[in-house]
Each structure stands twice: as C-alpha cells, then as structure tokens.
Amino acid sequence: MIKRLFYLTLVLLFIFAAACSPTEETPSAGPADDPEEEPTNGVEAVSLRMAIPRDEGSLNPYTYVTGYPGHNLLLLIYDTVFQLDENNIPKPWLVTGHEVDAEGINWNFTLHDGITWHDGTPLTAEDIKFSFEYYGAHSHSRWTNAVSAIEEVVVEDDLSFRIILSEPVPAFLANPLSDVPIIPEHIWQDVSDPDSFTDHTGSGPYRITEHVPDQTYRLQANTDYFLGKPAVEEIGMIIIEDQTATFTALRVGDIDFASRSLQPELVEDFAGEGETDIITGPGFTSSLLQINNEREPFNDPLVRKAISRAIDIDDLVDTVMLGYGTAGSPGYIHPDLPHYNPDVEHVYDPDEAAALLEEAGFIDTYGDREFELLTRSNDPLRVRTAEMIAENLNAVGINVSVQALDSATLDDLVWPEFDTSQGRDYDLSIWGWSAPVMIDPERLGGLFHSDLENRGTLNIGAYANSEVDTLAEELSVTVDPGRQQDIFNQLQVVLADTVPFVTLYYPDGIYAYRPDTYASWTYQNGQGVLNKLSFIDMP
Amino acid sequence: MSPKGMLKAIMKNKTGRIGIILLALIIFTAIFAPWLAPFDPYERVARPFQHPSASHLLGTNDIGQDIISEMIWGTRISLSIGIIAAAIAIILGTAIGILSGYYRRWLDTILMRFVDVVLVIPFLPLMILLAAYLGPQLTNIIIVIGILTWAGPARVIRSQVLSIRELGYVQAARSLGGTDFKIMVRHILPGVMPIALAQFIRAVSTVILIESSLAFLGLGDPTAKSWGTVLYYAQTRGAFLTGAWVWWVLPPGLLITFTVLAFALTGYTLEEILNPRLRSAGPHHRVFFDSEAMEKNRG
Numbered sequence: 001m002i003k004r005l006f007y008l009t010l011v012l013l014f015i016f017a018a019a020c021s022p023t024e025e026t027p028s029a030g031p032a033d034d035p036e037e038e039p040t041n042g043v044e045a046v047s048l049r050m051a052i053p054r055d056e057g058s059l060n061p062y063t064y065v066t067g068y069p070g071h072n073l074l075l076l077i078y079d080t081v082f083q084l085d086e087n088n089i090p091k092p093w094l095v096t097g098h099e100v101d102a103e104g105i106n107w108n109f110t111l112h113d114g115i116t117w118h119d120g121t122p123l124t125a126e127d128i129k130f131s132f133e134y135y136g137a138h139s140h141s142r143w144t145n146a147v148s149a150i151e152e153v154v155v156e157d158d159l160s161f162r163i164i165l166s167e168p169v170p171a172f173l174a175n176p177l178s179d180v181p182i183i184p185e186h187i188w189q190d191v192s193d194p195d196s197f198t199d200h201t202g203s204g205p206y207r208i209t210e211h212v213p214d215q216t217y218r219l220q221a222n223t224d225y226f227l228g229k230p231a232v233e234e235i236g237m238i239i240i241e242d243q244t245a246t247f248t249a250l251r252v253g254d255i256d257f258a259s260r261s262l263q264p265e266l267v268e269d270f271a272g273e274g275e276t277d278i279i280t281g282p283g284f285t286s287s288l289l290q291i292n293n294e295r296e297p298f299n300d301p302l303v304r305k306a307i308s309r310a311i312d313i314d315d316l317v318d319t320v321m322l323g324y325g326t327a328g329s330p331g332y333i334h335p336d337l338p339h340y341n342p343d344v345e346h347v348y349d350p351d352e353a354a355a356l357l358e359e360a361g362f363i364d365t366y367g368d369r370e371f372e373l374l375t376r377s378n379d380p381l382r383v384r385t386a387e388m389i390a391e392n393l394n395a396v397g398i399n400v401s402v403q404a405l406d407s408a409t410l411d412d413l414v415w416p417e418f419d420t421s422q423g424r425d426y427d428l429s430i431w432g433w434s435a436p437v438m439i440d441p442e443r444l445g446g447l448f449h450s451d452l453e454n455r456g457t458l459n460i461g462a463y464a465n466s467e468v469d470t471l472a473e474e475l476s477v478t479v480d481p482g483r484q485q486d487i488f489n490q491l492q493v494v495l496a497d498t499v500p501f502v503t504l505y506y507p508d509g510i511y512a513y514r515p516d517t518y519a520s521w522t523y524q525n526g527q528g529v530l531n532k533l534s535f536i537d538m539p
Numbered sequence: 540m541s542p543k544g545m546l547k548a549i550m551k552n553k554t555g556r557i558g559i560i561l562l563a564l565i566i567f568t569a570i571f572a573p574w575l576a577p578f579d580p581y582e583r584v585a586r587p588f589q590h591p592s593a594s595h596l597l598g599t600n601d602i603g604q605d606i607i608s609e610m611i612w613g614t615r616i617s618l619s620i621g622i623i624a625a626a627i628a629i630i631l632g633t634a635i636g637i638l639s640g641y642y643r644r645w646l647d648t649i650l651m652r653f654v655d656v657v658l659v660i661p662f663l664p665l666m667i668l669l670a671a672y673l674g675p676q677l678t679n680i681i682i683v684i685g686i687l688t689w690a691g692p693a694r695v696i697r698s699q700v701l702s703i704r705e706l707g708y709v710q711a712a713r714s715l716g717g718t719d720f721k722i723m724v725r726h727i728l729p730g731v732m733p734i735a736l737a738q739f740i741r742a743v744s745t746v747i748l749i750e751s752s753l754a755f756l757g758l759g760d761p762t763a764k765s766w767g768t769v770l771y772y773a774q775t776r777g778a779f780l781t782g783a784w785v786w787w788v789l790p791p792g793l794l795i796t797f798t799v800l801a802f803a804l805t806g807y808t809l810e811e812i813l814n815p816r817l818r819s820a821g822p823h824h825r826v827f828f829d830s831e832a833m834e835k836n837r838g
Contacts, residue, residue, distance in 0.1 A: 131648055243775070244777070247777075248780060249779055265587070266777045269781050319602050319603060322587065377760070380776060382759045384602045387602070402762050405675070406675060434653045520666065
C-alpha cells in the first residue's frame with residue numbers, strides 16, 4: 001500500500017516535471033554541471049555513488065534480501081573460500097589452492113596468511129569450520145542446502161583445514177565454496193537466532209559504516225584487505241525503487257552507477273561518448289514459455305515440439321529486447337556456458353509446426369479451442385513477449401489469448417506454494433529463472449526430474465521423461481568433467497526433442513555508469529559487474 | 540424535457556456548445572476507429588521506438604505498433620469503459636437514491652450514512668487496493684470503478700426524489716392505492732431521469748480519468764489498449780528519459796484531458812439547465828452555484 005502511494009506520488013511528480021520543464025527532459029539540454037560534487041580525476045580516492053532498488057537489511061548472510069543485488073553486495077563484505085572468475089571458473093580466493101583425492105571426498109586447503117576480520121581479529125581455519133557448521137545448524141534457504149554434503153571440517157592448524165564430504169559433489173568448488181560466505185566465529189558463536197542478528201563484520205574488501213534503513217548504505221574500503229586496497233575508497237548506496245527515477249539520477253549525475261540493468265531502449269541515450277557509458281554482456285537469467293505438460297493437448301511431445309517450431313525467437317530478441325539478448329537454446333543451457341551443446345539449435349518453421357500438429361491429431365475444427373497464455377501484468381517486457389507468442393501460435397492454428405495476472409495469482413496457478421508436487425492449473429505461461437538455476441548443475445535436475453516430491457522441485461510443468469530422469473540422477477553424482485560433459489550433451493539433445501518448455505531468450509545485462517568516477521568494471525559472464533573483481537584484482 | 544429539447548438547450552449555452560462539439564468528435568472517432576486508424580493497433584508494422592515520420596505520425600511504440608492508431612482505437616476502449624462503469628454507478632446510485640428518498644425514515648438514515656462513509660473513504664488508495672486485489676482484468680476494473688462512484692449521484696438523486704414525492708401527482712397515485720414499487724418506477728424514476736443523465740455524463744469523465752490512472756500505474760489490463768495503457772507502456776519503456784514523451788505521452792494525455800473536459804462541460808451545462816435554482820441565477824451567482832455543485836459531486 002505504502003509502496004503504491006509512494007509510486008503514485010512519484011508518478012505525479014513526473015507528470016508535473018514533464019509538464020513544467022520540458023527542456024530538462026531532452027537529452028540535448030544535458031545535466032547541469034556541478035563542479036563541487038564532481039569527483040576526482042582518478043588519482044585521489046574514488047568515491048562511488050550507486051543506486052539499488054530496495055533495502056537489503058543489515059547485509060549479513062542471514063539478513064540480506066535479494067538474490068541480485070543483495071547476494072552480490074553481501075560478497076563485497078564477506079569472503080568465500082573460492083571465487084568465480086569472469087568466466088565463472090572457481091579460483092582460489094581465501095585459500096592458496098586445493099588438493100582432492102580421486103573419489104572427490106577429501107578436500108585439503110590452506111588459507112592465505114594474514115587475513116583479518118574487519119575488527120582486526122585474524123581469520124583462521126576455525127572460522128571456516130564454524131561457518132559451514134553454523135549454516136548446517138541454522139536453516140537458511142540458500143546456504144543450508146549448499147553445505148548439506150559436508151560431513152566434517154577438520155582443522156589441521158590455524159591455516160590448514162580438510163573438508164570431508166558424505167558423497168561427491170559435482171561442482172563443489174563453485175557451490176558451496178564460491179557461494180557461501182565465511183562468518184567470524186568470535187561474533188556468531190553465541191547467536192541462536194541469526195534472522196534477527198544485525199552484525200555485519202566480515203573479512204571482505206568493504207565494510208558497512210552506516211545504514212539508514214530504506215534510504216542509504218555507506219561502505220568503506222577495507223584498507224587492510226589481504227589482496228590489497230580496493231580500487232574504490234567509498235561506496236555510497238542510495239535506495240531508489242523506481243526505474244525511471246534511477247536512470248534520471250544517473251543521467252544528471254546524482255549517482256555514478258545503477259545496480260539494475262538498463263532497459264534496451266535507453267542504451268542509445270546512455271552509451272557512447274557522453275558523461276555516461278554502458279557495459280554489456282550475456283545474462284544467465286532465462287525467459288521461457290512454460291508449458292503445462294500434464295494438460296491435454298500439451299501432454300503430447302509432438303504438440304510441444306510444434307509450439308517450439310512455431311515461435312520466431314529471433315524476432316522476439318530483436319523486437320522485445322531490441323537485440324540485447326541471446327536467442328534461447330532448446331537445450332535450455334546458455335551458449336556462453338561451458339556445458340552448452342552447440343549441436344542443438346532452435347528451429348523456426350511454421351509449416352513444420354502445422355505438420356506436427358496434424359501428426360499429433362490436434363485439429364481445431366471449429367476454432368473453439370482457446371488456450372490461455374498467462375503472464376505477469378507488472379512486467380511489460382513479458383506482456384509484450386506473450387503478445388508476440390500468441391501471434392505466432394495463432395498463425396499455426398493454436399488459438400491462444402494473453403491473460404495478464406498479478407504475480408501472486410500467477411505464481412499460485414503455475415507454482416502453487418512453490419511446491420511442484422501441489423499440482424498446477426494453467427495451459428501456457430511466460431516464466432523465467434534466475435542465473436543460479438542456469439549455472440548450478442544440481443538445480444538442472446530440479447528443472448526436469450519427474451519425481452516432483454524429492455528431485456523435480458523446479459519442474460513446474462510436470463515434465464516427465466525417464467531418459468532425462470536417469471541422466472539427471474547420474475549428473476548429480478558425477479565428478480569427472482569429461483563424463484559430466486557427455487551427460488550434459490545428451491540431456492540437451494533429449495530436451496530439444498521433447499520440449500518441456502520453450503527457452504525464448506536470455507536477456508543481456510546492460511549496466512550504465514559514469515566513467516569519470518569509476519570505469520574499471522569487470523563483467524562476470526552472465527552475472528553482471530557488481531562483484532569483487534570490479535574492485536579487487538584476481539590474485 | 541425531451542432529449543431533443545435538452546440538446547437544443549445545451550447548444551444555446553456557450554460552454555455547452557464546446558462540450559457537445561468535442562463530445563461529438565470523440566464519439567465519431569470511437570465509432571469510426573477502424574476507418575480512421577491508418578494501421579491495426581495490434582499489428583507490428585515497423586521497427587520499435589520509431590520517431591514520428593510521414594508514415595507513422597506519432598512514431599511506433601515499444602514493439603513497433605503505430606501509436607496514432609493506438610490513440611484512435613484507445614478512444615473506443617476508454618470510452619466504452621467510461622460508459623459501462625458510469626452506467627453501473629448511475630444505476631446503483633439511482634436505485635439507492637430513489638429507495639432512500641422515497642421511503643425516508645430508517646432506510647434513508649442507513650443508506651445516507653452509508654453514502655457518507657463511502658464518500659469519506661480515501662478514494663484513490665481504495666481503488667488502487669481493490670484493483671490490485673481483484674487482478675488486472677478489464678471487467679474487474681470496470682466493476683471496481685462502478686461500485687465506488689455511485690455514492691455522489693445517489694445523494695443528488697435522493698434530494699430530487701425528496702421533492703418529487705411530495706408533488707401532487709405522486710400523492711394522487713398513492714392515495715389511489717398505487718404500490719410503492721409502481722410509484723417509484725412509473726412516477727419518481729421519470730422525474731429523476733434528467734438529473735441521472737447529467738450525473739451519468741459527469742460520471743463518464745470521472746471513470747475515464749480513473750481508468751487511465753489505474754492503467755498508468757500498471758493496475759489496468761496491460762493487454763487492453765486504453766489511453767492509460769498506452770501511457771503505462773510509455774512510462775515503463777523509458778519515454779520520460781528519452782525525447783519520446785513528446786509523441787508518446789503528450790497525445791494520450793491531451794486526449795484524456797479533452798475527453799474529460801467534453802463530458803464535464805456537457806454535464807455541467809445540462810445540470811444548469813435542469814436545476815431551476817442554477818438557471819434563474821445571474822452570471823455572478825452562477826459561478827457560486829457551479830462551485831457548489833462541484834463540491835457536492837466530488838465524491
């Protein structure tokens with residue numbers, strides 16, 4: 001309610017601004033110069049002001065709120081044992097390297113010397129052991145599951161430790177080791193209710209010096225950081241909920257960077273030689289046409305294949321994303337990921353789609369079979385995507401109408417109680433998954449496995465294919481990279497052929513910033529520029 | 540007064556004339572939209588985000604639909620929403636106004652206190668809340684607006700009923716043993732029709748404004764091309780940040796303004812004609828009474 005009112009006020013202000021001072025809105029007029037506020041030429045300490053869309057609590061591992069940018073900000077304050085590099089390959093961070101036995105059960109690590117917490121206490125192997133045990137004992141949606149395979153952490157001395165797993169974990173270095181933040185034992189040892197604990201002492205390159213809820217955060221560089229002084233001295237974070245307000249602020253120089261991705265239609269205005277510039281790269285979030293695999297006629301793989309053939313994905317990327325996206329692979333995996341299978345390719349062929357429909361016996365003789373394509377009403381890009389898909393499907397004889405619903409209602413129909421075993425009530429829906437669902441092989445099983453109770457926790461279309469089940473199960477215990485790749489390849493071939501859903505596109509990340517203040521951003525493939533590597537060089 | 544007579548009377552008044560002409564233009568556009576619009580507003584006819592050009596006078600929107608065609612078709616949708624929701628409001632308002640004014644006593648007290656309550660509820664927030672709660676379908680939006688705008692008209696109509704029910708012919712009907720229902724439908728309803736009509740015209744403009752606001756805030760049906768929806772897409776797709784607001788925000792804004800103005804001018808004039816108190820007053824008084832009428836109907 002309050003949010004709506006706030007929004008309304010904002011809207012009124014905009015109307016007012018547009019009506020009163022039209023010249024201010026045109027790009028040619030340019031922002032007013034503000035020499036006093038204008039920061040440095042890069043020699044002195046850099047101070048960066050950035051906008052985030054909402055409050056992230058006290059930003060410790062239990063109180064941060066969003067996957068993006070919350071988790072990214074968290075990892076500026078806390079460290080992980082490993083760190084994903086630009087190409088999402090895990091590299092040693094707090095540790096010097098690793099040794100692992102042939103079975104993938106015993107992992108040995110040695111910490112860098114001289115790492116301290118923000119309060120000056122040394123970070124030791126005991127803290128690592130404590131962190132993993134703490135996450136195991138105190139439930140958290142992201143960490144607890146990630147550390148579940150850790151049987152024991154054995155502390156050899158201050159700097160060396162061994163992690164013993166109960167079973168091999170395929171991407172152990174990526175998750176949990178590059179994902180789960182390490183917390184200080186001397187602060188957390190007596191905390192029994194972490195959800196209401198607000199301390200945020202970490203070991204990362206930045207520490208929080210000030211937090212005004214719903215307004216601002218101030219992050220100060222950790223000058224004693226074990227990998228050297230961070231490139232930006234101070235980061236001020238301002239919470240701006242409204243998208244238009246965010247980029248207006250960036251344009252006039254009230255902020256230097258926005259965590260949210262720039263809309264493709266604004267690229268032209270922000271890119272180039274001016275005071276702002278953009279950095280773009282692939283994004284690992286996905287946009288899908290979700291199909292209810294249980295409901296007639298979509299329970300027939302031929303019909304689903306026909307749907308996939310009927311959709312002009314390139315046109316979608318070109319029109320809705322204005323080209324700032326990658327066309328979806330029918331194997332779901334993003335082409336920039338190492339386990340992508342280049343042999344699967346989306347085919348747009350309406351004639352073949354019609355032929356497939358005929359083969360499947362789908363004939364809408366009286367034109368009275370209408371299917372609903374659901375979409376979230378508050379996401380204009382998704383509504384537009386839905387409208388274009390309806391156009392495509394109507395062209396091959398599948399009568400589809402777009403129904404815009406509020407997100408709660410939509411979730412309730414597609415993914416009731418976020419539990420796939422609770423059933424579902426929809427024909428078609430526009431859907432999307434966040435980047436972790438793309439990168440983490442564990443979750444890939446969740447997307448496709450037909451055992452909805454235990455394994456297929458993200459299988460919202462109730463897709464069932466015994467071959468995929470077997471492959472997913474095998475994948476979750478395979479450590480050998482070569483064998484992993486084989487499974488990935490096979491999986492994508494079967495998926496492309498049986499179409500659990502249609503992968504439409506992966507929107508690019510487009511980040512706008514003011515290069516005069518800070519320009520050395522590092523784009524982590526698929527995940528954007530808000531990461532440690534933008535401020536600290538990889539050791 | 541017959542409808543023809545009413546129209547004549549309105550045309551005599553300068554404000555009324557402007558209102559009627561604007562209204563005629565808008566209704567004409569709505570009816571002849573398919574012939575007036577250069578393109579099908581649902582068809583993608585060019586690249587997205589085109590600036591205005593000879594072939595697309597107001598450019599194209601975020602998926603390459605012709606904006607001027609959207610405007611023209613939007614007239615139809617916005618107007619239909621306005622008329623349907625206003626009809627709901629006026630039917631409700633008239634029914635409650637007649638019941639309340641005719642029976643008086645406790646029913647009157649209950650209904651009018653209820654009207655008071657509805658009138659003092661912060662209007663827009665409630666509307667936003669209900670629209671969000673019921674979901675963004677066009678029918679829901681129409682119902683929400685309809686059931687929240689009846690209170691003002693109900694009160695105006697009740698006061699008219701209060702005076703009609705004391706008139707000789709009504710008293711005569713009653714003494715001849717006419718049932719309450721028959722009296723209300725046969726004798727009172729025709730008496731309040733002109734006022735109801737004036738209220739209806741004014742309600743249409745309110746409804747169009749509300750629907751546009753809701754749609755603009757993203758609470759409308761994003762697949763129905765009303766003017767508010769066009770504004771919604773303009774706002775969410777960066778028209779305020781680029782120069783596009785000139786051809787993407789101003790035109791629907793102005794159309795909404797003109798339509799509301801047309802209905803308001805017609806409605807005021809009609810009210811002035813129908814209300815003897817307003818008619819007999821001199822120019823100075825008219826201003827005073829007009830503002831009072833506005834006050835009364837603001838709910």
